[in-house]
Amino acid sequence: MILVNNRDRVPYTQGMTVQDLLDKMGYSYSLITVTVNGTLVPKEEYDYFVIKDNSSVNVFHLAHGG
């Protein structure tokens, strides 16, 4: 099981990448920041970074305004 945003539980599948998880969650927005178990995963690694079972993933959505 993967914990997303300290709230949602997503079933784990072997070899699942950050991009797979984003697709599964329906996150199509490009302006995001992702951490896996507290460590930042850069955008260019979403397709390759494999998530382990029982990981905690945070997807931060960045909106304009400041």
Added chain:
Amino acid sequence: MKEIFKRNVPGTTEILQKSTVAVAGCGGLGSNAAVALVRSGVGSLILVDFDTVELSNLNRQYYFHNHVGMKKTEALAKLLYDINPDVNLELHSIVLEPQMIEKLFKSADLLIEAFDKAENKQWLIESWCRAFPDRPVVAASGLSGMGRTEAVKVHKGGNIYLCGDEESQAEEGLCAARVAMVANMQANIAVAILTGQEEV
């Protein structure tokens, strides 16, 4: 201890006086957060912004008519010295770029991300995490419009703290009450982290 900090939370002023906070962006978020940080007792700030104060900033940013036309870093420095003449300020009136982060923010214990555009927020957070993986960044996303107070939250993952509703976009318009609320949330988290009251 200085008289201005007499009503502070006991035991926090000494720690905050020794702390350095970087504030990237001195607009609605950065100006309001910086004021709260200095009033809270933070001893040193690094302020970065390339922009000058315009009349259209006064609906939400911590500036006054007499600041219009001044560089935001300099206008904010004036205000902060008026609160605490002994505060240490380092001003950079430049356009911040990813490769500058490591050198410019070397002495900072924590970063307040206070940019306007989402794509800039993204590279700033990522550059900070790469340069300083063990130091917290308190960012903001989704502070536009008005009302919807209960939609504003703190989203934490690793050393990233993101304040806001993560949805509302600047095109909705910006209202001082909501922008300053999120800016003060950022400052509140920062002082709690710096004084060890918030888990990092």
